[in-house]
Amino acid sequence: MLLEVRKLTKRFGGLTAVADVSFGISKGEIVGIFGPNGSGKTTLLNLVAGLMPPTEGGVLWKSVPIQGLPAHEVAASGLVKTFQNPQLFAELTVLEHLHIAAHLELKRRLGWRRLATLVRPDLAQAGHERAAQIVRICRLEASRDRLAAEISYGEEKMLGVAMALMCEPELLLLDEPASGLGAGEIENLEAVLRDLKAQGTTLCIIDHKVGFLGRLADRAIGLHHGAKIAEGAPDEVLRNPDVVMAYLGHSRDRI
Amino acid sequence: MRFQNRFLFFALAVALLALPLGVKSDVVLTILVFSWLQGMLAVSFNLIFGFTGQLTMFHAAAFGIAGYATHLSMQHLGVGYWTGTVLAALFVSVLSIIVGTICFRFRLKEFYFAIVTLAFSEMARLTVLNWNSVTNGTLGINLQEKPWLFGFKVNDTVSWYYLSLVALAVTLLVCSRLVHSWMGRCFSAIRLNDELGDTLGINVFRYKLAAFVAGNFIAAVTGSLYAYYLGSLEPGFLSIDQSLGIVAMVLLGGRSSVFAPVVGAVLLTALPHLIHFSAEVRSIVYGSILILTILVMPQGIYGSIAALLRKRHAS
Ligand SMILES: Nc1ncnc2c1ncn2[C@@H]1O[C@H](COP(=O)(O)OP(=O)(O)O)[C@@H](O)[C@H]1O
Ligand SMILES: [Mg+2]
Numbered sequence: 001m002l003l004e005v006r007k008l009t010k011r012f013g014g015l016t017a018v019a020d021v022s023f024g025i026s027k028g029e030i031v032g033i034f035g036p037n038g039s040g041k042t043t044l045l046n047l048v049a050g051l052m053p054p055t056e057g058g059v060l061w062k063s064v065p066i067q068g069l070p071a072h073e074v075a076a077s078g079l080v081k082t083f084q085n086p087q088l089f090a091e092l093t094v095l096e097h098l099h100i101a102a103h104l105e106l107k108r109r110l111g112w113r114r115l116a117t118l119v120r121p122d123l124a125q126a127g128h129e130r131a132a133q134i135v136r137i138c139r140l141e142a143s144r145d146r147l148a149a150e151i152s153y154g155e156e157k158m159l160g161v162a163m164a165l166m167c168e169p170e171l172l173l174l175d176e177p178a179s180g181l182g183a184g185e186i187e188n189l190e191a192v193l194r195d196l197k198a199q200g201t202t203l204c205i206i207d208h209k210v211g212f213l214g215r216l217a218d219r220a221i222g223l224h225h226g227a228k229i230a231e232g233a234p235d236e237v238l239r240n241p242d243v244v245m246a247y248l249g250h251s252r253d254r255i
Numbered sequence: 256m257r258f259q260n261r262f263l264f265f266a267l268a269v270a271l272l273a274l275p276l277g278v279k280s281d282v283v284l285t286i287l288v289f290s291w292l293q294g295m296l297a298v299s300f301n302l303i304f305g306f307t308g309q310l311t312m313f314h315a316a317a318f319g320i321a322g323y324a325t326h327l328s329m330q331h332l333g334v335g336y337w338t339g340t341v342l343a344a345l346f347v348s349v350l351s352i353i354v355g356t357i358c359f360r361f362r363l364k365e366f367y368f369a370i371v372t373l374a375f376s377e378m379a380r381l382t383v384l385n386w387n388s389v390t391n392g393t394l395g396i397n398l399q400e401k402p403w404l405f406g407f408k409v410n411d412t413v414s415w416y417y418l419s420l421v422a423l424a425v426t427l428l429v430c431s432r433l434v435h436s437w438m439g440r441c442f443s444a445i446r447l448n449d450e451l452g453d454t455l456g457i458n459v460f461r462y463k464l465a466a467f468v469a470g471n472f473i474a475a476v477t478g479s480l481y482a483y484y485l486g487s488l489e490p491g492f493l494s495i496d497q498s499l500g501i502v503a504m505v506l507l508g509g510r511s512s513v514f515a516p517v518v519g520a521v522l523l524t525a526l527p528h529l530i531h532f533s534a535e536v537r538s539i540v541y542g543s544i545l546i547l548t549i550l551v552m553p554q555g556i557y558g559s560i561a562a563l564l565r566k567r568h569a570s
Contacts, residue, residue: 049454051454070453070458071450071453071454072452072453072454072455072456072457072458072459075453075454075455075456076456080454080456081454083451083454087448087450087451087454088448088451089443089444089447089448089451090447090448091447092443092447096440096443099440100440100441100443100444100452100455100457101455102437103437103440103441103444103455103456103457104455104456106437107456114437117436117437118432118433118436118438119432121435121436124436124437127437163451163455164455166455167455167456
């Protein structure tokens with residue numbers, strides 16, 4: 001088991017955002033977590049990435065507890081997450097974002113010897129090649145040299161994924177990568193995620209509806225009011241009466 | 256474009272190196288020595304402020320403490336000027352690590368970071384002011400010694416001109432290497448969105464501290480040069496005015512490039528000599544220039560001209 005989530009609970013004052021959630025993720029899997037808005041998905045992801053201390057429960061990453069670790073150490077250990085609302089460096093181009101995100105790769109490859117690149121910049125070259133490759137994988141070639149402030153919302157989200165990929169994650173946590181995207185952009189995203197799966201990256205993807213996860217995920221987890229209400233194959237979970245109830249008031253195809 | 260830049264750069268370098276051959280006026284050369292030293296101060300400040308986004312008010316302290324530390328180590332440890340300067344810069348680095356660690360561990364940002372570094376700076380100034388037995392208080396210290404370099408005593412204005420010019424060039428080279436390296440990219444990440452940088456595996460604390468220590472180290476070397484050129488030391492070296500003067504140079508020159516602050520440093524150093532104002536009027540003139548720059552060209556003089564040239568080039 002790559003990641004083990006044990007009885008996680010998170011309360012904000014009187015509000016229980018995540019209630020006693022347990023699940024695991026094995027290497028090479030795509031796990032989808034879905035639930036209506038406010039069901040605690042983002043909070044759960046932040047807990048899993050160690051960005052927030054849980055009220056109760058714990059997270060084991062490669063059998064080691066990661067609570068309380070600073071975010072950069074979590075990322076360095078191979079657990080990388082993206083943001084629901086794209087977080088970018090406004091003044092920089094797409095490619096410059098990826099060069100910043102090459103930090104961990106350089107650190108892993110050279111260790112303290114990376115200080116030598118201050119005198120010999122050519123030693124840092126590999127990160128730039130990888131950036132060019134990831135621009136291609138994420139289909140961002142057309143906007144490679146444009147400023148983050150000038151690209152479309154879909155490209156912003158894809159850039160978030162691209163930066164996370166630069167970190168060479170063993171498990172990539174994606175917070176609603178498809179929300180706000182047009183149909184064409186979702187297709188694009190799906191293709192990118194399938195490529196990643198084919199290369200053996202483990203993924204945990206969050207979305208507020210099942211549609212796109214249903215086609216992609218090996219396993220789905222349904223969340224409602226912070227609690228896990230279903231887990232299993234995506235189409236099975238979709239038929240689960242609790243899940244249908246959770247989305248009641250929405251038409252069936254919104255689920 | 257690149258070739259043109261190179262060419263301009265070499266032309267400028269040759270002109271500056273040849274300048275004392277043509278300009279015999281001691282006044283002009285003196286102004287230029289002060290300009291180069293202030294330029295070092297502004298460029299190193301900008302490493303922390305413009306590139307890493309931390310408005311430090313500790314720069315004058317690093318500058319002034321180093322002057323005293325150089326003098327004290329020469330006097331009490333019997334070392335030469337250059338060893339004294341290195342010791343002073345190391346001492347300032349240790350102080351910066353302490354001050355930086357306190358500020359960055361408590362995640363002080365923007366206004367709070369400025370205020371706390373200002374408080375540390377004032378602590379240093381008051382210590383220097385009141386520790387009479389060591390610093391001679393308000394009266395300051397006269398420095399008789401001059402540095403020796405390759406068997407020459409750096410004494411006359413022309414030698415100081417070359418020494419300060421080379422020191423400024425080394426500062427520009429080091430800062431430009433840093434800024435364009437992976438470490439410079441960490442600095443940008445911290446300035447633009449440190450939370451994102453954190454999730455990308457960048458140790459925000461470590462690289463904030465790296466920028467802070469590197470900037471203060473250069474300020475320390477500058478302080479040591481400045482004090483021995485001037486031939487005296489006084490607590491005013493560490494004053495708030497000094498810190499604000501550095502901020503003014505950077506805002507006037509521009510903060511988005513390594514070189515830009517030098518433009519501000521030269522202008523603000525030369526201006527009082529070109530036009531004579533009384534002290535009160537001078538503050539008003541300075542203040543007005545600053546306000547105008549911030550309102551009319553927030554990128555500073557260098558930034559605005561660079562933007563203009565780029566636009567020309569594109570059309
Ligand atoms: N930092 C916080 N402080 C207080 N309440 C929060 C905080 N973060 C989330 N919540 C609340 O927790 C619940 C779950 O939020 P969230 O995890 O963002 O849900 P989702 O991502 O599924 O839309 C919501 O009711 C939200 O208002
Ligand atoms: Mg959310």
